[in-house]
Amino acid sequence: MWRLSQQEQRSDTEAEMLLLTGQFLLLQETPQYPMHVSVGVNRVATLPEGQALTITGAPGATGIVSLLDPVLGGTNSLQSWTVGAGALAQIGPYAGQQRFLVACSAGRVDAEVNAAAALAPMIVVSSAAPNNNDGRPDGTIYIQTA
Incomplete structure (x- = not known):
């Protein structure tokens, strides 16, 4: 459960809470792709393990x-x-499901989940503290190949 205020709560399936620049923002989770993000909108894209995220900006887009x-x-x-x-x-x-915040400040930004390119290395982010099962310190980012 996410607490939005003293009176209001949401489960994480209803809303995704993010702490950005000191403010809580309620973001719409958008599991359908392609995902179109317009000016002033923030969306969360979920990337399943082994898949790749393709981001495309329309002409004049920034994000x-x-x-x-x-x-x-x-x-x-x-x-x-x-x-x-x-x-x-x-x-x-x-390796593992990842979540991305997609924000647009001009134009339109599109996000799509696709199959990863053949033989693409997999990025693994260690996350357990203080050390992971792989022996790397917490937060280590490394490349894993086939």
Whole structure:
């Protein structure tokens, strides 16, 4: 359950709460793709394990895509990509499901989940503290190949 105020609560299936720039924002979870994000809108894209996220900016578009940190409940970003006109390089695949905040400040930004390119390395983010089963310290990002 997410507490929005003293009087109002939402389950995480109804809403995703993020702490951004010191303010809580209620974001619409959008599991249907392609996802279209317009000016001033923030959407959460869920990327299943082994899949890739394709982000495309319309002509004149500006925005940002942020990988949300699951350890801290999605309240901060582990990595961000700036979006302009055209397509970004494929984001992912990742080991485990990941969530991304897609924000648009001009034009329109589109997000789509696709199969990862063949033989693409998988990005693995260690998340257990203080050390993971893989022996790497918490928060370590490393590349895993087939």
